[in-house]
Amino acid sequence: MSYNILIVDDSDIIRSVIKKSLLMSGLEVGNIFEAANGKEALQKLADEWVDIVFSDINMPEMNGLELIEKMSADQLLEKTPVVVISTERSQARIDRLTELGIRSYIKKPFRPEDLRDAVKTILN
């Protein structure tokens, strides 16, 4: 079984790096969708089946925290696992994200194996 993944980050460089890391991880990756902010991500989530979301926090238009709040308030999306990948380091904000149900938190800069390990933990 392969898994569809949505990458949400305003940096197209980071989206490319995450995508490349996932494709080289040995995981069975299906479609990889991309969004540049939370608003675009919600649209993708409405249009496509997504198994895991990787999201940044600091983005224009709709940031990652707003995206996760909206997902956790939506019956169809609340169970979709979210992994946050961010430069954000404040414990209070990480605690808030954890309360909202994120499954993992990865600090930038990250190693490719951090993504693989997060996916494996979630899928197992």
Add this chain to the structure above:
Amino acid sequence: MSNLNRETLAEVASGTLEEAAFIFTEPGEPTPDWDTETAIVKISFEGTERGTLWLVSSARFAVELAANLLGLEPDDPDAIERGTGALGEMLNMICGALMEAAFGTGVICNLGIPTPTPLSQEELNAKLESAEHAISMMTDEDHRLDMILDIH
């Protein structure tokens, strides 16, 4: 009193470049003598203090950074097009690490979006000359990187 200063910036910048892109640096002295085409990005931040962090490199280094991050050759058009974006993302990572080093993890910090900010050589050199907190680094491939920390 935070650790938001030149020494913390130098330590954090060097460590982040190494961790994110395997770029090894030695400290240098920031001198107002840029005479090549530059790529310049800045990001605003707010913790217990607020300010703006700048990263300056040659345009060539920015392209090589993009190539490095994307696994491309430096003459790949995709790397050439995305040089400033790569530099902005590197600045974002350095700024995130700087916030943790300066303020700890108990303070909620807000970072802006990394923004390309072209300056003429005269403007850049004047900014370096007047900067209170500036650092310079030389990479192991002889690229110069400067950072300026403006505390408002």
